[in-house]
Amino acid sequence: MTNDLIVERFDTSVATESDFAAYHAVLAASQAVDRPGEPPLPLGELVARMRRPLPGMGAVAYWVARFDDEVVAFAEVNFLDEENSDIGLTDVRVHPAHRRRGIGVVILRALLPELKLQGLGVVEGWEVAEGTAGQAWAEALGFRPVRTIARQVLVVAEADRALWEVDVPDGYRLSQWVGSAPAGVVDSYAVARGAIHDAPLGESEYRWPEWTASRVRAYEAELQSQGLVQRVAAAIHETSGAVAGFTELCVHPRRPDWGYQRDTAVLASHRGNDLGRCLKAHMTRWVLADCPELDRISTTTGAENVHMIRVNRAVGYTTLPSLIAVQQELSSVEAMLGRRVEV
Ligand SMILES: CC(C)(COP(=O)(O)OP(=O)(O)OC[C@H]1O[C@@H](n2cnc3c(N)ncnc32)[C@H](O)[C@@H]1OP(=O)(O)O)[C@@H](O)C(=O)NCCC(=O)NCCS
CATH class of the missing domain: 3.40.630.30 (Gcn5-related N-acetyltransferase (GNAT))
Incomplete structure (x- = not known):
């Protein structure tokens, strides 16, 4: 199936409204499964942040995977700067209807040359919801948990x-x-x-x-x-x-x-x-x-x-499920993915 999969860069400067909507649909569907009860970023906010990442996050690049012309996955990498210029902060999301078919691996593999080109040493992911498919996937690919991120929210009406x-x-x-x-x-x-x-x-x-x-x-x-x-x-x-x-x-x-x-x-x-x-x-x-x-x-x-x-x-803050930060040297990610046979 991954033979019919096309992975390409997502260029925010030329993307159309429907391109952004397709990207957002993957985010929303993934969020519903991985972080139930938490609304995803609204489309307008996602578009604004994709065009201009928040301060402290460095430059960013995006990829999408299409199957039969439908966007089924995306990946984004923040090239952190200053003290953190060795880190490629990476987030991979596959639409829940298309998981366990190797798409996560294919899109991760597709972005590695860019990480290498940028001279990065380490790949980290900070958006893995504890106990979800993301954690199993990261562990299966050799990433190790390096930090548990507690999340809290103040809901004004309830405080x-x-x-x-x-x-x-x-x-x-x-x-x-x-x-x-x-x-x-x-x-x-x-x-x-x-x-x-x-x-x-x-x-x-x-x-x-x-x-x-x-x-x-x-x-x-x-x-x-x-x-x-x-x-x-x-x-x-x-x-x-x-x-x-x-x-x-x-x-x-x-x-x-x-x-x-x-x-x-x-x-x-x-x-x-x-x-x-x-x-x-x-x-x-x-x-x-x-x-x-x-x-x-x-x-x-x-x-x-x-x-x-x-x-x-x-x-008055209440606690949300934690996120796990995972990490692996770029060279080990390359070696690990090199050993995996494509499905
Ligand atoms: C994590 C995610 C990207 C995986 O995408 P995917 O396309 O389903 O993953 P793959 O098919 O490439 O899986 C590769 C291997 O990871 C492991 N894996 C993936 N999902 C798993 C699960 N739910 N349970 C156990 N192992 C799993 C398996 O070893 C799998 O190989 P196999 O299917 O041959 O056994 C997807 O579940 C997702 O979008 N989750 C939400 C976002 C997230 O947590 N992203 C990861 C952080 S960057």
């Missing part, structure tokens, strides 16, 4: 708003801004952003950014250029005037019902003072006051990050 009333701990005051850190705090904010390095990454090759004030500015500019509205709430240590911790949340006007929690971190010397809960509670009140259409805020963290998970629960 207890009393959980967002949290006093600011003694010795601190809160500061907040939209889009651009005030010049007076940007240096210490960059230092506080560095505290994210203590968040566990399992055995993933991924490395957190090395934050500096200029990198903060570049990141802010990148978010703005994409139209993302970034809100930051920061705890300022009153004695030193420095940022002790922060939380960051983005909303896109394209999708006003959805909030994307990004980093939250408290410097080690300020931990244990309830700053994390205070910052998250404050952020929730603030963003809901400004964005009344918001009905969900989603977040992910390493499954072993018990403190962050507990803070999120304390402000």
Whole structure:
């Protein structure tokens, strides 16, 4: 059957509405099986993100597999940059009606030359839902689990708003801004952003950014250029005037019902003072006051990050099934697929 399968690059600059719709149909069907109860990205949002990947994800390439002119699978690779330029972040999806026919292997094989051309060393996948076909497939192909990613969501209508009333701990005051850190705090904010390095990454090759004030500015500019509205709430240590911790949340006007929690971190010397809960509670009140259409805020963290998970629960987040990050050296993926006989 895979003899009749055509795998080709999907070029977002020439793709038509119906090309995107066919791609989206695979995503929606896969999601219904692999993550039941979780709505897939709306078509318009998928198209916008395919044309312009979210900040921090590097350049991207897409492939589709067609059988009898029907799109039955897709693959996408983010070529991460900076600290992570060795990693090809890869997602393969096969329509549930076409699984176990070798299509996943064929499309993965088709993208390897591009990974090699880009000089990548490692293939990682972060979208494998625990206990699904994706996990069995990845294991069968020699990928090893390197990280369990806990997912949590705050469903605004179901949350207890009393959980967002949290006093600011003694010795601190809160500061907040939209889009651009005030010049007076940007240096210490960059230092506080560095505290994210203590968040566990399992055995993933991924490395957190090395934050500096200029990198903060570049990141802010990148978010703005994409139209993302970034809100930051920061705890300022009153004695030193420095940022002790922060939380960051983005909303896109394209999708006003959805909030994307990004980093939250408290410097080690300020931990244990309830700053994390205070910052998250404050952020929730603030963003809901400004964005009344918001009905969900989603977040992910390493499954072993018990403190962050507990803070999120304390402000009303509930838990979704985890994702598994898998990894393999590119050379081993090539060797493994070279040994597999095509069906
Ligand atoms: C994972 C996925 C891409 C596999 O696609 P597929 O075309 O069905 O996979 P293949 O036919 O190429 O499977 C290759 C091998 O993987 C293993 N495998 C695949 N699905 C499996 C399952 N449900 N149970 C057990 N083993 C499985 C088998 O060893 C299979 O070889 P075999 O059929 O000769 O026994 C598909 O299930 C999917 O889209 N899942 C959702 C997204 C996802 O998790 N993607 C992977 C992360 S990047």
